[in-house]
Amino acid sequence: MTRQFLLFLSSRRSGSAQALGAVCGVALALLLAVTATAEPLYPRPDPDPFYAAPPDLAAHRPGDVLDARPMPPVAIFPGATVTLVKFRSTNSHGAPIAATTTVLTPFGQGPGAPLLSYQHFINSLGTQCAVSHALYRGDRNVTVTMPILNAVLAQGWTVALPDHLGPYFAFGAARLGGQIVLDGIRAVKQLSALGVQHSPAALAGYSGGGLATAWAAALQPSYAPDLELAGAAFGGAPMNMVTMAEALGLGPHRSFGLAMAAAIGLEREYPDRLPISSYLNPRGLEVGAEMANSCADEILTAGIGGSAGEYVTDTSIFDSREARSVVEENSLELYAGVPETPIFEWHSPDDNPILVDATENTLRRWCAAGVRVQTLRVPAGRQMPEVEHLTAAVVGTPQALLWLQARVRGEPAPTTC
Structure with a gap:
């Protein structure tokens, strides 16, 4: 099997609505991935056609x-x-x-x-x-x-x-x-x-x-x-998402909902390098599906008491250079x-x-x-x-x-x- 991982993002914040609005940021916990076929948890398209990309999009600067x-x-x-x-x-x-x-x-x-x-x-x-x-x-x-x-x-x-x-x-x-x-x-x-x-x-x-x-x-x-x-x-x-990931680890965290949401978001942008949906266990898939079309309040609520270790099929982590590079690419301290x-x-x-x-x-x-x-x-x-x-x-x-x-x-x- 080909091993990769993803990073779940989180922040040190409470579940209150006010703290949610001023979220401290995100942290990431690395998850193992193997070759599989599950599709990323993309959002439903906006029903307003205004938001859709035009057919000639590539012709524009x-x-x-x-x-x-x-x-x-x-x-x-x-x-x-x-x-x-x-x-x-x-x-x-x-x-x-x-x-x-x-x-x-x-x-x-x-x-x-x-x-x-x-x-x-x-x-x-x-x-x-x-x-x-x-x-x-x-x-x-x-x-x-x-x-x-x-x-x-x-x-x-x-x-x-x-x-x-x-x-x-x-x-x-x-x-x-x-x-x-x-x-x-x-x-x-x-x-x-x-x-x-x-x-x-x-x-x-x-x-x-x-x-x-x-x-x-x-x-x-x-x-x-x-x-x-x-x-x-x-x-x-x-x-720096890498250092925040390392601090988060695999255990439960009060802001784990934001961590998982960020992992889903990274998979949407990097589906080939972070195919996390393929490596969530049934409970992880259930929570991911609940979050996939949610806003911040619902995301934080859905993740209460969760952890990276609880939602994946394998916890062999922090060992994929390719996936780590995705997190580094989105860490401004390293740019x-x-x-x-x-x-x-x-x-x-x-x-x-x-x-x-x-x-x-x-x-x-x-x-x-x-x-x-x-x-x-x-x-x-x-x-x-x-x-x-x-x-x-x-x-x-x-x-x-x-x-x-x-x-x-x-x-x-x-x-x-």
Whole structure:
């Protein structure tokens, strides 16, 4: 038999709805796989035909607009007009995909006003969990950022909210998210009706959304050199999936649902290298099927009390170089490239220590390469790790927004390197 493995992603967080919204990130536990024929646990296609890829997708360049349509107003963003934009992006293997971003245009938008791409923490597997859908059903993971985004809109900024997990909701495929974010900005700038063709563009996000933001900043010089970014602000981002996997192990974990969901998401993006569905036992397949079309709350609930060791047919693990490389490819600490845009990063030093170590290692490397990095360490009070994570999100965001305002004004970026 040919042995391979997969990594289950997890985070140190409680099952409460608030902690779920500020998920600390993901960790991975390696599972053995052998040659088999089970299909990956792909999500049901979105029933709205707007999201489908057009037949001529490959003829388009990354960032090309494929379609756009006006959407109804969103109650939590009063006065803003809403436009859903479909664009061409690229998956982890260089193949074309169709992706979407939702654009909020403020009332009285001025010419050249900034564009902010804000990456939500989506932590889900079902297509109905996309931000472009969640805006209209009052999803708590979206409404928690309402004050932040309304403050940005009130300043006249346009806000783009990309569905950065891609068409298959490949939760865990972090590099993919960075590419979608960059192509989303390219697309929004192409649409003259949105009024941001010549606007400075900036990035922001926290936790899983912070990871997509950080990847976008790091990938921009090679993936989108035509795109100029004024700055990127992110916090609480899990920079190294390998070390988080090793800490998680095979035993039960209160956030195991997120771990298994990320493993399913990675299989969707890397079905040949991580064929995990073929090597789940009957109970694992049952739980996987329950999660395959679920959003974050349901995923965490379905995984309560579970463990990697309980759900696989064989626990011979951590011995496949090919599968480990998939996790390394999605660990920003291990990515050699560095951003060209200034960086603002914030976290609590009392957050998950594995997350903090990887973040600080990454920022030191960026500083050594000449990146203008400003780090804010939020003293949140030594609470439970998942509470520290949430508290840091709330405390650090206002300073991140002030930093972004200075960047779009063209002020030199400070550094704490």
